Amino acid sequence: MPHRVDEGLVNTLKRVAAVLKQSEIPFALGGSFAVYAHGGHSSDHDVDFVIREQDRGRALEELSSAGFEVEQPPEDWLVKVFDEGRMVDLIYRPVDLPVTDETLRDTSMLSVEAINMPVLSATQLMVHKLLSYSQHHCDFATGLPVARSLREQIDWDRVRKETEKSPYAEAFLILLDRLDVVPDPESARLTVGG
Template sequence: MQTSPREQVHDLLKRTAVALKQADVPFALCGGYAAWVRGAPEPDHDADFLVPAGEAERAAKALADAGLQVVDPAEDWLLKVVRDDVFVDVIWRSCGRPAEPDLVDRAEVLPVLSVQMPVMAPTDIVVSKLMALDEHYCDFGRLLPVARAMREQVDWDLVAREVDGNDFAVAFLVLIDRLGIVPGVSRG
């Protein structure tokens, strides 16, 4: 029986998490799947994990030792776990900044597709998604359902402070304020 691409991503996501857990590599599910676990729509692409920058080499070794195919792409801030036509990103630098251990420390262990794993904190998820906005990628349409689904879980005052230097992120906060998704967020 043929499995769908989504089922393949689910399986690879679980295998990646289990390999990192078994090797005691600190990590957290991040990105679209972390938001999905917290109520946002399910992403239609890859899954992402965050490891502290100092753990990148150990994460790569743990994944390879678990029999997963690890690919070192041209980018110097991630590696890819690949199987067939799907992949999982393991990231150690986000928006140009090294991933600090406190991001992983704030993660909450939750069940994800029947596997207990650390999932990035809601406020950190939103901050990371907003800080990725720039003149090359500014898709508010993908972020609106995330903000709507997670609005009660997020410390929006902290988000506003954290993204204050990114005009694209600030514009998104104005938008969700004006749409009534998170009233008052753009006034800090």
């Protein structure tokens, strides 16, 4: 793995994953730790799991029984649990898209700090990152390390298709082309033969 991670957060991640697995609640690791699990560069220090909305109540019950503090924030797309002050987001509607069985199939079973768990695909992580950009939050510095470190694992055609309605995603993909991180297929076609 490319760099050191916060041991407390890793232990919390492992505890949450173990409870979800034992309870047979479908889930996948997302966010910065999913990038890390794929061998990529992860810059922030939080734990995100994705679950289906219909599993939210049972997940909170099981995690509460296991000693986690539970919080239902005002946002209507996630719930939070805490382990000695360390926060874990259980996200059931990332970027306004519900987590479905199909979402949870678009994963790789990876060993994350010695626990096998489903991890969102690098392609889906990039789609989520690009669709999170808006006029209120558009920090491309958070996406560049992900794109650079996972570029060979990402289906860029699928990323372009699934983010085509976002002008922020389009701008980010143009930036990747200009920086020679990922060539834009359009610019490649324009330069052939001339």
